[in-house]
Amino acid sequence: xxxxxxxxxxxxxxxxxxxxxxxxxxxxxxxxxxxxxxxxxxxxxxxxxxxxxxxxxxxxxxxxxxxxxxxxxxxxxxxxxxxxxxxxxxxxxxxxxxxxxxxxxxxxxxxxxxxxxxxxxxxxxxxxxxxxxxxxxxxxxxxxxxxxxxxxxxxxxxxxxxxxxxxxxxxxxxxxxxxxxxxxxxxxxxxxxxxxxxxxxxxxxxxxxxxxxxxxxxxxxxxxxxxxxxxxxxxxxxxxxxxxxxxxxxxxxxxxxxxxxxxxxx
Amino acid sequence: xxxxxxxxxxxxxxxxxxxxxxxxxxxxxxxxxxxxxxxxxxxxxxxxxxxxxxxxxxxxxxxxxxxxxxxxxxxxxxxxxxxxxxxxxxxxxxxxxxxxxxxxxxxxxxxxxxxxxxxxxxxxxxxxxxxxxxxxxxxxxxxxxxxxxxxxxxxxxxxxxxxxxxxxxxxxxxxxxxxxxxxxxxxxxxxxxxxxxx
Numbered sequence: 001x002x003x004x005x006x007x008x009x010x011x012x013x014x015x016x017x018x019x020x021x022x023x024x025x026x027x028x029x030x031x032x033x034x035x036x037x038x039x040x041x042x043x044x045x046x047x048x049x050x051x052x053x054x055x056x057x058x059x060x061x062x063x064x065x066x067x068x069x070x071x072x073x074x075x076x077x078x079x080x081x082x083x084x085x086x087x088x089x090x091x092x093x094x095x096x097x098x099x100x101x102x103x104x105x106x107x108x109x110x111x112x113x114x115x116x117x118x119x120x121x122x123x124x125x126x127x128x129x130x131x132x133x134x135x136x137x138x139x140x141x142x143x144x145x146x147x148x149x150x151x152x153x154x155x156x157x158x159x160x161x162x163x164x165x166x167x168x169x170x171x172x173x174x175x176x177x178x179x180x181x182x183x184x185x186x187x188x189x190x191x192x193x194x195x196x197x198x199x200x201x202x203x204x205x206x207x208x209x210x211x212x213x214x215x216x217x218x219x220x221x222x223x224x225x226x227x228x229x230x231x232x233x234x235x236x237x238x239x240x241x242x243x244x245x246x247x248x249x250x251x252x253x254x255x256x257x258x259x260x261x262x263x264x265x266x
Numbered sequence: 267x268x269x270x271x272x273x274x275x276x277x278x279x280x281x282x283x284x285x286x287x288x289x290x291x292x293x294x295x296x297x298x299x300x301x302x303x304x305x306x307x308x309x310x311x312x313x314x315x316x317x318x319x320x321x322x323x324x325x326x327x328x329x330x331x332x333x334x335x336x337x338x339x340x341x342x343x344x345x346x347x348x349x350x351x352x353x354x355x356x357x358x359x360x361x362x363x364x365x366x367x368x369x370x371x372x373x374x375x376x377x378x379x380x381x382x383x384x385x386x387x388x389x390x391x392x393x394x395x396x397x398x399x400x401x402x403x404x405x406x407x408x409x410x411x412x413x414x415x416x417x418x419x420x421x422x423x424x425x426x427x428x429x430x431x432x433x434x435x436x437x438x439x440x441x442x443x444x445x446x447x448x449x450x451x452x453x454x455x456x457x458x459x460x461x462x463x464x
Contacts, residue, residue: 063461064399064400064461066327066424066425066458093461094361095461096461128424128425130326135361135362135463136324136325136363136460137325137326137327137460137461138326139425211456237454238454238456240455
């Protein structure tokens, strides 16, 4: 009995967040608090640690690869947000452009218990990923669980990691807008930013979050164009009909915080 | 003037390589060795529908379609309708999933491949002519020698075999359209998988 209790503590304690090794990465699920209040969202995050030489993939994986796949086992009435992706790096593997992560990446997820939640609850998540190196691709998956009990939330040892990860997720910013027009086989991108912002788009790394819209291998660079910023992107070979939507992520030295900006026709 | 001519000639050349394998255009000709070491030429398949399937035994996306039996089923369905199906490995020697001829035959027997030909393209010549990007990546050439499909097996870019039934069957739909003389919808789409390992 004592042993069983100890095991339960080890598995649920954030210090000992269970890490599941599979393929060439290891996954663990962190929570900001082991306790929850009914109806109040809890921040959690899945952490993926890649073996040296291996990378995993962003939301737009690029020309090959695969984004994360999540399957939920939620207690009645519980809700899980979409997984958020931190800013990726770009790489080239065997001539194919890709976006993703090396070493370690933390993906925030918000859980919301129902207003009626009053019992200890176990939330289950099966997460699958793909890791590749220059020579091979190997998938991995992990069945992760969080055991949460009703009570006043108190920060776990992972709370700081999670809030840092949330800050690293690109977010929309007031006054930052994108417009896109087609000029032959190219896309003309126009970016507006508030005059008083500390953003320099020409010093930003730009990532296309929309798959199959622009050619992933051609970097996008914004340049000052009067009061606005302009860039040219190459249309993807797989764009079916006129461009309808484009989401970009701007990150790096040119911006204090990573920015997400979206455009859609109409 | 001369310079201008040369420049436009170079431009045209660049353009022709860029669009080497474009849907609606003649499929690039090739001659390559099969797993038995015999020469196989696209020209020999004149008058027949030809499928080119890029393959790498180590790729989890390829495994998805072979472990489930999906690819073998497609192969046997269409080779049963007089289609020439070429399974091509363009991995370079020393790269993951490279197979020399006899090893390729062994793997094909082991996995129960039903293709008409196993092509050893270790130089990557055929793959680059078609700009094959991933394994799997599928192309269909009609009886007139025109490329009519360039894309994925289906609509779900995952490694999970459970997704095969849920996905839109882009390649199979294209094959059925070609076989019944209809035009192919979604004829160019983004293939999903691992890199070819040229």
